[in-house]
Amino acid sequence: MAENEDVREIHQRGLYFEELDAGALYVHSPGRTMTEADNVLFTTLSMNTQALHLDAAFAATQPFGRRVMNSMFTLATMVGQSVSQLTQGTLLGQLGLTDVRFPHPLFPGDTLYTQTRIADLRPSSSKPGLGVATFIHVGKNQDGVTVAEATRVCLMFTREEHLRQQENAPDAVDDWL
Secondary structure, three states: OOOOOOOOOOOOOOOOOOOOOOOOEEEEEEEOOHHHHHHHHHHHHHOOOOHHHHHHHHOOOOOOOOOOOOHHHHHHHHHHHHHHHOOOOEEEEEEEEEEOOOOHHHHOOOOOEEEEEEEEEEEOOOOOOOOEEEEEEEEEEEOOOOEEEEEEEEEEHHHHHHHHHHOOHHHHHHHOO
């Protein structure tokens, strides 16, 4: 291809509100293998001094017999795994997380796989051109055991509103507007 030819650019993004399919199951990839370093770093960065995450000798005396992954890291990773497929550049804001559960521990060395079902879609009653999407995220380990669940409510752009915002603010610092 000659250097001066126009090349069509394709940017990675999530789905606009109207592209989301209520009831569909979105399977996110790749999985993420959790490490001891992830656990210690996240635990210390978040100032969580829980010995179950930091002290291998103490954790060995507890019912699981070893350190467990920090559940907040598990939650953050589970939500993060959904971003590129669902909300990258199409989300205006996260409105809330509810029904967060950790029914089984995740251990260093385990791999987290996440899938998302869209439970509800509705136009925003206060923000014209935007929609509210309710996601149910489920994280499973490499054996298919559910280790985390959360319901996440997000304010999403429609394609039309996103384009309108870009036209009205072409010099905006944030490229997602």
